[in-house]
Amino acid sequence: MIVQIQEAQADVVARARRVMTPNYKPQPVVFVQGEGPYLYDRDQKRYLDFAGGIAVCCLGHGHPVLAGAIADQAGKLLHVSNLYFNQNQIDLAEKLVELSFADRVFFCNSGAEANEAALKLARRYMRLVRKENRWKFVCAQHSFHGRTWAAISATGQPHYHEGFEPLVPGFTHVPYADLAAVEAAIDDETCAVFVEPVQGEGGVIAPEPAYLAGLRALCDRHGILLILDEVQTGVGRTGTWFAYEHSGITPDILTLAKGLAGGVPIGAMLCTEAVSQGFAPGAHASTFGGNPLACRAALTVLKVIEQEGLLSHVQRVGEHLRAALTDLSARVPGLTGARGRGLLAGLGVDPKIIDRAAVIERCRQLGLLITQAGPDALRMTPPYIVSRHQVDEAVAILERALTGKGAA
Numbered sequence: 001m002i003v004q005i006q007e008a009q010a011d012v013v014a015r016a017r018r019v020m021t022p023n024y025k026p027q028p029v030v031f032v033q034g035e036g037p038y039l040y041d042r043d044q045k046r047y048l049d050f051a052g053g054i055a056v057c058c059l060g061h062g063h064p065v066l067a068g069a070i071a072d073q074a075g076k077l078l079h080v081s082n083l084y085f086n087q088n089q090i091d092l093a094e095k096l097v098e099l100s101f102a103d104r105v106f107f108c109n110s111g112a113e114a115n116e117a118a119l120k121l122a123r124r125y126m127r128l129v130r131k132e133n134r135w136k137f138v139c140a141q142h143s144f145h146g147r148t149w150a151a152i153s154a155t156g157q158p159h160y161h162e163g164f165e166p167l168v169p170g171f172t173h174v175p176y177a178d179l180a181a182v183e184a185a186i187d188d189e190t191c192a193v194f195v196e197p198v199q200g201e202g203g204v205i206a207p208e209p210a211y212l213a214g215l216r217a218l219c220d221r222h223g224i225l226l227i228l229d230e231v232q233t234g235v236g237r238t239g240t241w242f243a244y245e246h247s248g249i250t251p252d253i254l255t256l257a258k259g260l261a262g263g264v265p266i267g268a269m270l271c272t273e274a275v276s277q278g279f280a281p282g283a284h285a286s287t288f289g290g291n292p293l294a295c296r297a298a299l300t301v302l303k304v305i306e307q308e309g310l311l312s313h314v315q316r317v318g319e320h321l322r323a324a325l326t327d328l329s330a331r332v333p334g335l336t337g338a339r340g341r342g343l344l345a346g347l348g349v350d351p352k353i354i355d356r357a358a359v360i361e362r363c364r365q366l367g368l369l370i371t372q373a374g375p376d377a378l379r380m381t382p383p384y385i386v387s388r389h390q391v392d393e394a395v396a397i398l399e400r401a402l403t404g405k406g407a408a
């Protein structure tokens with residue numbers, strides 16, 4: 001059932017423009033309800049949601065098991081702080097340890113915070129455990145790691161730095177998927193290499209699996225850490241629990257957020273036993289981090305992914321989406337091919353031929369939500385529960401938005 005709200009959409013937009021700080025530029029639509037891969041606006045218009053809350057809503061909207069677990073937990077216990085033990089947090093940490101390379105877990109509330117924790121842990125481990133003056137990070141150009149000061153300093157896109165200088169020192173940016181450039185940037189003060197296994201915001205760039213394997217070997221040779229930002233790729237987005245699995249290696253530290261609790265804010269930093277010793281009581285903390293509600297939601301998401309066999313579904317439907325985008329690319333001038341892995345999908349566009357913002361706007365008018373990434377890609381990050389039929393529906397709408405023709 002769709003919630004009826006009388007106030008006109010335009011009035012809400014005007015009110016938001018008066019009171020919100022001007023750092024967002026939302027599209028003029030207000031969603032009031034969701035069901036599976038669909039969202040509904042105030043006028044009860046239906047949209048196929050291939051933005052997925054920017055790769056967050058992995059179970060779609062209103063999943064009954066997730067909604068039930070959140071409601072149940074809200075009635076029992078929302079928050080206690082990390083001054084006390086919390087059963088859901090321990091259960092979730094055990095589950096993440098079981099599914100991954102990690103021995104230990106730290107919880108926070110977002111991707112940027114998870115990265116902040118990872119960078120702080122890496123430096124502290126080198127200084128206090130290894131007793132080495134290693135404090136620098138080698139990062140990638142076009143990377144995105146979030147908006148805290150360390151996270152923007154690690155982010156290899158200068159426009160995110162504008163006006164915030166001076167940045168946190170110690171971050172070098174080298175071309176992505178270039179092992180020789182990473183090696184050349186490592187010196188005696190390097191602490192870690194910090195990259196995304198697939199660059200999301202940078203343009204949906206999926207390197208060959210050999211890249212991560214090469215980074216692992218490089219880090220081992222130089223005695224430094226490999227930190228993977230899986231905020232966007234983790235928790236099944238690429239068809240495996242974690243994207244590093246495609247390369248047959250494991251990192252020393254890994255960060256998660258986005259899909260982990262299906263839309264309830266949470267972040268997590270996973271690490272090995274050895275590296276975890278860089279933290280001691282009081283070294284790092286978060287008031288809300290890993291609270292009973294967020295952890296219950298995350299535990300439920302992981303259980304549903306397992307019970308509904310969603311990892312293999314993401315692989316299959318992701319292949320189907322990429323094949324459809326490849327096919328579309330062959331038909332429409334200005335498209336430069338499909339990118340990505342699993343349900344982190346990109347479609348390359350030549351910005352001289354195609355106006356991406358206009359395509360996204362036309363898609364929205366036609367009932368499809370997509371996003372853009374990097375300088376030259378449209379991005380699709382639908383929920384894992386999306387069907388092949390819904391993928392076909394989305395690609396048909398996209399074709400119509402691009403050409404004015406097509407089946408939608």
Ligand SMILES: Cc1ncc(COP(=O)(O)O)c(C=O)c1O
Nearest residue numbers: 110111112144145146200231232
């Ligand atoms: C790879 C990656 N890291 C970090 C972040 C930042 O996450 P958050 O916005 O939750 O702080 C993002 C967000 O898009 C991301 O894609």
